[in-house]
Amino acid sequence: MNKAEFLDKLQTNLKRSHVVDINRYLQDYRELIADESEARSVSEDQVVNGLDDPKTIVRNIMTEDHPKTHFPTAWLVLLILALVIGSPLWCSLLLLGIILILLGYLLVWLIPAGLIVFSLSALVIGAYGLPAGIVSLFKVGVAIGTAELGTSLIGFSLALLVGAISWWSIKYFSIASIAFSKWLISKFKEAY
Numbered sequence: 408m409n410k411a412e413f414l415d416k417l418q419t420n421l422k423r424s425h426v427v428d429i430n431r432y433l434q435d436y437r438e439l440i441a442d443e444s445e446a447r448s449v450s451e452d453q454v455v456n457g458l459d460d461p462k463t464i465v466r467n468i469m470t471e472d473h474p475k476t477h478f479p480t481a482w483l484v485l486l487i488l489a490l491v492i493g494s495p496l497w498c499s500l501l502l503l504g505i506i507l508i509l510l511g512y513l514l515v516w517l518i519p520a521g522l523i524v525f526s527l528s529a530l531v532i533g534a535y536g537l538p539a540g541i542v543s544l545f546k547v548g549v550a551i552g553t554a555e556l557g558t559s560l561i562g563f564s565l566a567l568l569v570g571a572i573s574w575w576s577i578k579y580f581s582i583a584s585i586a587f588s589k590w591l592i593s594k595f596k597e598a599y
Contacts, residue, residue, distance in 0.1 A: 408452075408455055408456065409451070409452050409455065410440055410451045410452065410455050413436075413440075413455045413458070413461065414433055414436065414437065416461040417432070417433065417436060417461040417464060417465070418433055419461075420461045420462055420464075420465040421433075421465055421468075423465075424465050424468075424469055426465075426468070426469075432468065436458075436464075440454050440455060440458075443457075508591070512584065515580060515583075515584070516580065516584075518576060518580070519573050519576045519577045519580055522569055522572055522573035522576060523570075523573045525565075525569050526565075526566050526569040526570040526573055527566070529562045529563075529565040529566040529569060530562065530563070530566035530570075531562075532558070532559070532562035533559045533560070533561075533562030533563035533564075533565075533566055534559075534562075534563075535559070536555055536556070536558045536559025536562055537556070537559040537563075539555055539559075540552050540553075540554075540555030540556035540557075540558070540559050541556070543555050544556065
């Protein structure tokens with residue numbers, strides 16, 4: 408993390424903690440980074456990497472310095488009022504969003520499920536066609552028996568091919584689902 412990223416994260420965390428004098432703390436850390444960089448003859452990025460995480464720094468500031476915090480009461484009252492009045496709208500929109508996300512997961516996972524069902528049905532056709540082909544080879548005729556054996560071999564080969572494709576799709580869909588879930592959770596954590 409470089410100096411600009413560190414100061415940006417520190418400012419964001421100070422704002423979330425409702426600290427009034429944000430600029431004083433940012434200036435203190437700018438001076439601290441510059442002084443340490445000159446004193447130890449290292450880059451500012453190395454000094455920043457030696458510091459604590461901005462969340463930890465803000466937690467320490469809140470426990471040790473007890474800075475003035477402000478809670479915008481007028482805005483807080485308006486926000487609570489808007490939440491109460493608008494709850495029928497935003498609750499239904501939130502529920503709609505959750506349902507759409509779950510529906511998206513369901514539709515994505517229908518592809519591997521359909522491939523598995525197709526693979527199993529091709530396996531059943533192949534397993535049924537093999538003894539039926541052998542029996543019809545001797546009882547009905549060579550042409551029908553050969554066609555039945557060919558159908559069973561096609562069923563077995565389709566079962567293997569579609570089974571491999573379904574295995575591949577399950578593997579990569581699960582990786583994509585996990586990545587999407589982590590991304591979605593990180594977006595909710597950023598909003599918080």
